Amino acid sequence: MMRIGQGFDVHALVEGRKLILGGVEIPFPLGLEGHSDADVLLHAICDALLGAAAMGDIGRHFPDSDPQYRGIDSRRLLRQVRAVLKEQGWRVGNVDATVVAQAPRLTPYVPEMVRHIASDLEVAEDCVNVKATTTEKLGFTGRGQGIAAQAVCLIMRDA
Ligand SMILES: Nc1ccn([C@@H]2O[C@H](COP(=O)(O)O)[C@@H](O)[C@H]2O)c(=O)n1
Ligand SMILES: C[C@@]1(CO)OP(=O)(O)OP(=O)(O)OC[C@H]1O
DSSP states (O other), rough: OOEEEEEEEEEEEEEEEEEETTEEOOOSSEEEOSSSOHHHHHHHHHHHHHHTTTOOOOHHHTTTOOOTTOOOOOOOOHHHHHHHHHHTOEEEEEEEEEEOOSSSSSSHHHHHHHHHHHHHHHHHHGGEEEEOOOTOOOOOHTTTSEEEEEEEEEEEEOO
Protein backbone atom coordinates (compact mmCIF):
# COMPACT_ATOMS: atom_id res chain seq x y z
CA MET A 1 0.00 0.00 0.00
CA MET A 2 1.18 3.50 -0.83
CA ARG A 3 -0.06 6.74 0.74
CA ILE A 4 0.53 10.41 -0.07
CA GLY A 5 0.86 13.25 2.45
CA GLN A 6 1.34 17.00 2.41
CA GLY A 7 2.53 19.48 5.01
CA PHE A 8 2.71 23.26 5.31
CA ASP A 9 4.26 25.48 7.98
CA VAL A 10 5.12 29.14 8.56
CA HIS A 11 7.36 30.82 11.15
CA ALA A 12 8.06 34.52 11.67
CA LEU A 13 11.54 35.98 11.13
CA VAL A 14 12.76 37.84 14.21
CA GLU A 15 15.93 39.23 15.70
CA GLY A 16 17.90 37.23 18.25
CA ARG A 17 17.18 33.75 16.87
CA LYS A 18 19.25 31.38 14.73
CA LEU A 19 18.03 30.56 11.22
CA ILE A 20 17.89 26.78 10.97
CA LEU A 21 16.47 25.11 7.89
CA GLY A 22 16.74 21.41 7.17
CA GLY A 23 18.97 21.11 10.21
CA VAL A 24 21.48 23.59 8.73
CA GLU A 25 22.36 26.77 10.61
CA ILE A 26 22.38 29.50 7.98
CA PRO A 27 24.20 32.80 8.52
CA PHE A 28 21.55 35.55 8.48
CA PRO A 29 20.75 38.52 10.75
CA LEU A 30 17.30 37.11 11.57
CA GLY A 31 16.06 33.71 12.68
CA LEU A 32 12.75 31.90 12.95
CA GLU A 33 10.60 32.32 16.04
CA GLY A 34 9.11 29.22 17.62
CA HIS A 35 8.91 26.95 20.62
CA SER A 36 11.40 24.51 19.07
CA ASP A 37 14.32 25.56 16.86
CA ALA A 38 11.52 26.56 14.44
CA ASP A 39 12.92 24.60 11.50
CA VAL A 40 9.97 25.30 9.24
CA LEU A 41 11.21 22.91 6.53
CA LEU A 42 11.48 19.92 8.85
CA HIS A 43 8.10 20.78 10.40
CA ALA A 44 6.43 20.71 6.97
CA ILE A 45 8.06 17.35 6.27
CA CYS A 46 6.94 15.97 9.66
CA ASP A 47 3.37 17.04 8.86
CA ALA A 48 3.50 15.49 5.40
CA LEU A 49 4.64 12.16 6.86
CA LEU A 50 2.08 12.22 9.69
CA GLY A 51 -0.61 13.19 7.20
CA ALA A 52 0.24 10.30 4.89
CA ALA A 53 -0.07 7.88 7.81
CA ALA A 54 -3.32 9.53 9.03
CA MET A 55 -1.59 10.21 12.36
CA GLY A 56 -2.52 13.85 12.87
CA ASP A 57 0.08 16.61 12.94
CA ILE A 58 3.25 17.83 14.62
CA GLY A 59 1.36 19.83 17.27
CA ARG A 60 -0.48 16.68 18.37
CA HIS A 61 2.73 14.66 18.76
CA PHE A 62 4.93 17.47 20.14
CA PRO A 63 2.71 20.04 21.88
CA ASP A 64 4.23 23.50 22.31
CA SER A 65 2.86 23.47 25.87
CA ASP A 66 5.37 20.71 26.72
CA PRO A 67 8.68 22.13 28.04
CA GLN A 68 10.61 19.08 26.80
CA TYR A 69 10.28 20.46 23.25
CA ARG A 70 11.48 24.00 24.06
CA GLY A 71 14.40 24.80 21.77
CA ILE A 72 14.54 21.22 20.51
CA ASP A 73 16.49 20.35 17.38
CA SER A 74 13.71 19.56 14.88
CA ARG A 75 15.83 16.74 13.44
CA ARG A 76 14.97 14.90 16.67
CA LEU A 77 11.27 15.47 15.92
CA LEU A 78 11.73 14.22 12.35
CA ARG A 79 13.46 11.07 13.59
CA GLN A 80 10.67 10.56 16.12
CA VAL A 81 8.06 10.88 13.35
CA ARG A 82 10.02 8.33 11.30
CA ALA A 83 9.98 6.01 14.32
CA VAL A 84 6.23 6.23 14.94
CA LEU A 85 5.55 5.52 11.27
CA LYS A 86 7.97 2.59 11.38
CA GLU A 87 6.05 1.13 14.34
CA GLN A 88 3.02 1.00 12.02
CA GLY A 89 5.08 -0.66 9.28
CA TRP A 90 5.52 2.45 7.12
CA ARG A 91 8.71 3.31 5.25
CA VAL A 92 9.33 6.52 3.36
CA GLY A 93 9.26 6.48 -0.43
CA ASN A 94 10.22 10.03 -1.26
CA VAL A 95 9.92 13.59 -0.01
CA ASP A 96 9.73 16.77 -2.08
CA ALA A 97 9.68 20.14 -0.35
CA THR A 98 9.76 23.85 -1.13
CA VAL A 99 11.02 26.60 1.16
CA VAL A 100 9.44 30.00 0.45
CA ALA A 101 11.93 32.67 1.47
CA GLN A 102 12.78 36.03 -0.07
CA ALA A 103 16.21 35.79 1.59
CA PRO A 104 18.73 34.43 2.23
CA ARG A 105 19.72 32.51 -0.87
CA LEU A 106 19.29 28.88 0.11
CA THR A 107 20.64 26.90 -2.84
CA PRO A 108 24.17 26.59 -1.39
CA TYR A 109 22.76 24.89 1.72
CA VAL A 110 20.37 22.49 -0.02
CA PRO A 111 22.78 19.53 -0.38
CA GLU A 112 23.43 19.53 3.39
CA MET A 113 19.70 19.79 4.13
CA VAL A 114 19.07 16.81 1.84
CA ARG A 115 21.79 14.80 3.59
CA HIS A 116 20.21 15.48 6.98
CA ILE A 117 16.67 14.66 5.89
CA ALA A 118 17.69 11.47 4.06
CA SER A 119 19.73 10.31 7.03
CA ASP A 120 16.92 11.02 9.52
CA LEU A 121 14.34 9.26 7.35
CA GLU A 122 16.65 6.33 6.55
CA VAL A 123 16.30 6.79 2.79
CA ALA A 124 18.75 7.38 -0.04
CA GLU A 125 19.56 11.00 -0.81
CA ASP A 126 17.92 10.69 -4.23
CA CYS A 127 14.61 10.12 -2.43
CA VAL A 128 14.71 13.67 -1.01
CA ASN A 129 14.37 16.93 -2.91
CA VAL A 130 14.45 20.44 -1.44
CA LYS A 131 13.66 23.50 -3.50
CA ALA A 132 13.63 27.21 -2.69
CA THR A 133 11.63 30.04 -4.13
CA THR A 134 11.04 33.70 -3.43
CA THR A 135 7.60 35.21 -3.85
CA GLU A 136 9.02 38.06 -5.91
CA LYS A 137 8.77 40.39 -2.88
CA LEU A 138 5.00 39.79 -2.62
CA GLY A 139 3.16 38.87 0.57
CA PHE A 140 4.58 38.18 4.05
CA THR A 141 7.39 36.01 2.75
CA GLY A 142 8.23 38.58 0.08
CA ARG A 143 8.42 41.31 2.71
CA GLY A 144 10.79 39.12 4.72
CA GLN A 145 8.39 38.81 7.66
CA GLY A 146 8.57 35.04 7.69
CA ILE A 147 9.51 31.84 5.92
CA ALA A 148 7.06 29.18 4.76
CA ALA A 149 7.63 25.60 3.68
CA GLN A 150 5.54 22.95 2.07
CA ALA A 151 6.25 19.28 1.55
CA VAL A 152 4.76 16.22 -0.05
CA CYS A 153 5.74 12.62 0.55
CA LEU A 154 4.93 9.04 -0.30
CA ILE A 155 5.04 6.31 2.31
CA MET A 156 4.71 2.56 1.72
CA ARG A 157 3.99 -0.66 3.59
CA ASP A 158 3.20 -4.22 2.62
CA ALA A 159 -0.53 -4.14 3.46
N1 LIG B 1 15.53 31.93 -0.83
C1 LIG B 1 15.81 31.48 -2.07
C2 LIG B 1 14.92 31.63 -3.13
C3 LIG B 1 15.27 31.15 -4.37
N2 LIG B 1 16.46 30.54 -4.56
C4 LIG B 1 16.87 30.04 -5.89
O1 LIG B 1 16.58 31.02 -6.88
C5 LIG B 1 15.77 30.47 -7.91
C6 LIG B 1 14.84 31.50 -8.47
O2 LIG B 1 13.93 31.92 -7.46
P1 LIG B 1 12.55 32.61 -7.89
O3 LIG B 1 11.83 32.90 -6.64
O4 LIG B 1 12.95 33.83 -8.64
O5 LIG B 1 11.83 31.63 -8.73
C7 LIG B 1 15.07 29.28 -7.28
O6 LIG B 1 14.72 28.30 -8.23
C8 LIG B 1 16.15 28.79 -6.34
O7 LIG B 1 17.06 27.97 -7.02
C9 LIG B 1 17.30 30.40 -3.50
O8 LIG B 1 18.41 29.84 -3.63
N3 LIG B 1 16.97 30.86 -2.27
C1 LIG C 1 7.34 21.97 17.10
C2 LIG C 1 6.53 22.66 18.15
C3 LIG C 1 6.89 22.04 19.51
O1 LIG C 1 8.12 22.51 20.00
O2 LIG C 1 6.77 24.04 18.29
P1 LIG C 1 7.11 25.21 17.24
O3 LIG C 1 8.58 25.33 17.10
O4 LIG C 1 6.42 26.46 17.70
O5 LIG C 1 6.58 24.77 15.81
P2 LIG C 1 5.15 24.64 15.12
O6 LIG C 1 5.37 24.53 13.64
O7 LIG C 1 4.23 25.70 15.57
O8 LIG C 1 4.70 23.17 15.53
C4 LIG C 1 4.39 22.46 16.60
C5 LIG C 1 4.99 22.66 17.95
O9 LIG C 1 4.27 21.91 18.82
